[in-house]
Amino acid sequence: VQLVESGGGLVKPGRSLRLSCETSGFTFDNHAMHWVRQAPGKGLEWVSGISWNGGTLGYADSVKGRFIISRDNAANSLSLQMNSLRSEDTAVYFCAKHSQYYYDSSGYFDSWGQGTLVTVSS
Amino acid sequence: QSVLTQPPSVSGAPGQRVTISCSGSYSNIGAGYGVQWYQQIPGKGPKLLIFANKNRPSGVPDRFSGSTSGTSASLAISGLQAEDEADYYCQSFDRKLSVVVFGAGTKLTVL
Numbered sequence: 001v002q003l004v005e006s007g008g009g010l011v012k013p014g015r016s017l018r019l020s021c022e023t024s025g026f027t028f029d030n031h032a033m034h035w036v037r038q039a040p041g042k043g044l045e046w047v048s049g050i051s052w053n054g055g056t057l058g059y060a061d062s063v064k065g066r067f068i069i070s071r072d073n074a075a076n077s078l079s080l081q082m083n084s085l086r087s088e089d090t091a092v093y094f095c096a097k098h099s100q101y102y103y104d105s106s107g108y109f110d111s112w113g114q115g116t117l118v119t120v121s122s
Numbered sequence: 123q124s125v126l127t128q129p130p131s132v133s134g135a136p137g138q139r140v141t142i143s144c145s146g147s148y149s150n151i152g153a154g155y156g157v158q159w160y161q162q163i164p165g166k167g168p169k170l171l172i173f174a175n176k177n178r179p180s181g182v183p184d185r186f187s188g189s190t191s192g193t194s195a196s197l198a199i200s201g202l203q204a205e206d207e208a209d210y211y212c213q214s215f216d217r218k219l220s221v222v223v224f225g226a227g228t229k230l231t232v233l
Contacts, residue, residue: 034222036168043124044160044168044211046222060221094167103222106215108158110179112167 001025001111003095008116011085021078021095021113028076029053032098034109035069035080037091037118047093048080049103058103063089085120092117125150126212128225135233139200142228144212145193150223152193155215159188159197162209162227171210172197199230207232 007019021033035047048069049058057069068081078095092115100107127145134140144157151157157175160168170179172188175195187198195214199206212225 043227106155108173
């Protein structure tokens with residue numbers, strides 16, 4: 001199983017950025033997928049999750065209305081469109097594979113990417 | 123403030139046993155949503171240690187064990203080794219908030 005995030009970088013407040021997660025080594029459309037972030041020196045924070053077919057989505061209150069999660073099952077990839085970025089969005093963003101079909105089920109993250117750093121600063 | 127409460131730090135000498143607690147509520151752990159534990163070495167991605175309260179993925183030593191009781195969970199590490207020094211996070215799902223929840227993390231120091 002491999003999860004490789006990309007798209008991070010330095011961006012000004014109020015601007016947008018799109019993260020991608022390319023996956024391989026498992027049947028992508030058998031699993032929900034998530035984004036989890038970690039601000040510098042802080043703990044893990046769940047950002048968003050999407051079910052196997054994209055039919056159900058969930059967001060943390062801190063990003064709701066600004067971030068959009070999506071997936072392309074044909075390309076085995078996951079994306080996170082981040083709009084209206086704030087300084088508090090500065091973090092390493094991890095892509096994580098969920099053990100279940102549905103993001104809101106009782107499951108776990110059995111594989112993680114190495115993360116991509118997003119820095120929001122003027 | 124995290125929905126799941128963990129102690130900020132624990133410590134123990136090599137060979138000793140330590141436990142890390144994770145306190146939740148009736149809308150997450152108490153609702154029957156499984157508890158997971160992850161180990162994170164600074165600078166690396168998290169690694170799954172325990173899933174569904176007490177199960178170990180293949181490759182995780184049996185020195186690591188998990189349990190739950192009511193609205194709380196615990197991770198026990200026996201026979202402490204220097205390589206166990208890391209941050210540990212508990213995780214579940216909260217049905218009231220409809221979000222994945224993590225504890226704030228516990229830093230384990232091996233003395």
